[in-house]
Amino acid sequence: MKQSKLVPFTLIIIVLVLIAFCGFTKGVYKIPKTGYKVYLDGNELGFIESKDDLYKLIDKEQKEIKNEYNVDKVYPPKGFNVNKYISYSDNYVTTDEIYNNIKNGDNFTVRGYKVTIKKGDEEIIINVLDKKIFEDSIKNIIKAFINYDEYINYLNDTQPEIVDVGEIIDSLYFEETITIKDTLISVKDKIYTETEDLTHYLLFGDDVKAEKYTVKVGDTIASIAEDNKLNSQEFLIANADLNLRDETSLLAVGEQVSIALINPVLSLTYDLTLVEDNTVYYSKETKYDYSKNSSYKEITQKGVNGITRNTQKVHMINGEIQKAIIINSVELRAPVTEVTTRGRKYNYVSSNQGTYIDLTGDWKWPTNSPYIITSPYGYRGGRIHEGIDISGTGYGSPIYAARAGIVTESYWQNTGGNVVIIDHQNGYYTMYAHLSVRLVDKGQAVAAGTRVGSMGCSGSMCTGTHLHFGAYNGRPYQGGIPFDPRKLYQ
Numbered sequence: 001m002k003q004s005k006l007v008p009f010t011l012i013i014i015v016l017v018l019i020a021f022c023g024f025t026k027g028v029y030k031i032p033k034t035g036y037k038v039y040l041d042g043n044e045l046g047f048i049e050s051k052d053d054l055y056k057l058i059d060k061e062q063k064e065i066k067n068e069y070n071v072d073k074v075y076p077p078k079g080f081n082v083n084k085y086i087s088y089s090d091n092y093v094t095t096d097e098i099y100n101n102i103k104n105g106d107n108f109t110v111r112g113y114k115v116t117i118k119k120g121d122e123e124i125i126i127n128v129l130d131k132k133i134f135e136d137s138i139k140n141i142i143k144a145f146i147n148y149d150e151y152i153n154y155l156n157d158t159q160p161e162i163v164d165v166g167e168i169i170d171s172l173y174f175e176e177t178i179t180i181k182d183t184l185i186s187v188k189d190k191i192y193t194e195t196e197d198l199t200h201y202l203l204f205g206d207d208v209k210a211e212k213y214t215v216k217v218g219d220t221i222a223s224i225a226e227d228n229k230l231n232s233q234e235f236l237i238a239n240a241d242l243n244l245r246d247e248t249s250l251l252a253v254g255e256q257v258s259i260a261l262i263n264p265v266l267s268l269t270y271d272l273t274l275v276e277d278n279t280v281y282y283s284k285e286t287k288y289d290y291s292k293n294s295s296y297k298e299i300t301q302k303g304v305n306g307i308t309r310n311t312q313k314v315h316m317i318n319g320e321i322q323k324a325i326i327i328n329s330v331e332l333r334a335p336v337t338e339v340t341t342r343g344r345k346y347n348y349v350s351s352n353q354g355t356y357i358d359l360t361g362d363w364k365w366p367t368n369s370p371y372i373i374t375s376p377y378g379y380r381g382g383r384i385h386e387g388i389d390i391s392g393t394g395y396g397s398p399i400y401a402a403r404a405g406i407v408t409e410s411y412w413q414n415t416g417g418n419v420v421i422i423d424h425q426n427g428y429y430t431m432y433a434h435l436s437v438r439l440v441d442k443g444q445a446v447a448a449g450t451r452v453g454s455m456g457c458s459g460s461m462c463t464g465t466h467l468h469f470g471a472y473n474g475r476p477y478q479g480g481i482p483f484d485p486r487k488l489y490q
Contacts, residue, residue: 303338417458
């Protein structure tokens with residue numbers, strides 16, 4: 001009986017306690033509020049009720065950015081975060097207060113694309129509003145180096161077969177890794193809004209002014225290029241928008257052309273099968289008529305250059321040949337040696353090795369045939385290329401003395417690798433660089449056609465197997481003046 005009376009009593013006590021507690025807390029207890037804490041670069045700016053209202057205010061007030069970038073929407077700055085937060089506090093701040101704290105910054109963002117170009121350990125970031133700006137710029141870069149119709153045929157696998165001469169693209173790609181990401185871009189960063197501006201950067205690099213030249217009467221592509229330390233190919237690439245065919249194309253007087261030196265950001269790499277007719281320069285020979293006095297001199301057989309039709313596999317980067325291999329060659333016309341007849345005269349010179357060499361010979365070509373001249377004499381990359389690059393005969397193929405003379409240098413050079421220099425005792429010197437091996441010593445007398453080394457790719461400046469063949473009026477690097485070695489055979 002006692003236990004049954006205690007149960008109702010206990011329940012009454014509990015009810016009374018609850019009523020008392022509720023009365024005590026009446027007016028103190030609050031319902032939790034949902035809002036948003038706003039941060040900029042990790043610093044809290046305040047607690048707001050609606051993040052959507054803040055975004056709308058930013059977009060509404062930043063009209064200048066909208067006009068500058070021709071966009072429909074502006075977003076908060078980089079480093080801006082809005083996090084959902086539940087609080088019992090009513091201490092909201094207004095969206096106007098938050099906006100006033102950030103409106104004077106230069107870090108608002110617009111939606112665009114971040115292009116990342118990875119070159120080895122280096123990363124280059126390019127921001128564009130529209131992905132098409134980058135895509136069109138890439139097309140312009142390709143058109144600067146190769147015929148765009150050929151490129152489209154390559155993509156569509158519709159390249160026509162080569163008839164007589166021509167080329168086929170075997171492969172084409174950029175060496176760099178390129179990624180494109182849709183993101184918010186700070187307006188304080190460089191943002192490309194025009195294809196032309198981005199094309200200029202990708203072709204010429206940073207801090208290159210759009211240098212222009214006005215064509216005058218008598219100007220040619222070759223003369224304008226040389227006057228501005230360019231070669232003709234660099235000029236054609238810099239002016240790809242003019243659709244010039246080659247260096248023989250005519251320029252209109254008063255026309256504006258670019259004379260800026262190209263320095264491409266990307267490496268457009270492509271392999272070609274190329275069939276072209278190449279010049280085989282004729283040699284020169286002197287014959288003697290004992291019945292004539294020593295002052296007699298006459299060309300008794302006119303020299304004629306030969307022609308070979310070479311099929312080549314060519315590796316190119318940004319319009320410059322890196323490697324060329326001849327896989328087939330047909331002689332279309334044999335070269336005819338130029339013969340000069342002179343009255344008989346003996347002319348000997350002593351070398352420091354105690355031997356003698358007859359200087360009555362003439363100029364011989366320094367490599368086997370067929371060959372390819374992969375880089376001519378003239379400006380290249382803003383610096384003079386003091387010679388011609390001859391390729392196509394293969395690694396280890398013979399390199400010959402172009403004329404009789406005395407070896408003045410046979411040494412290793414960091415840039416040129418194995419180098420041989422010959423003094424021809426008539427004011428002219430010839431240089432043979434990037435050899436795989438040297439076969440003559442300093443002070444050695446050589447006759448025209450003597451093997452002085454083998455073709456290779458030695459030295460830091462070599463990108464593929466070839467001979468760098470230079471000619472100088474005077475001793476190289478000691479006041480000698482370089483000139484195009486092909487003039488020796490003309």
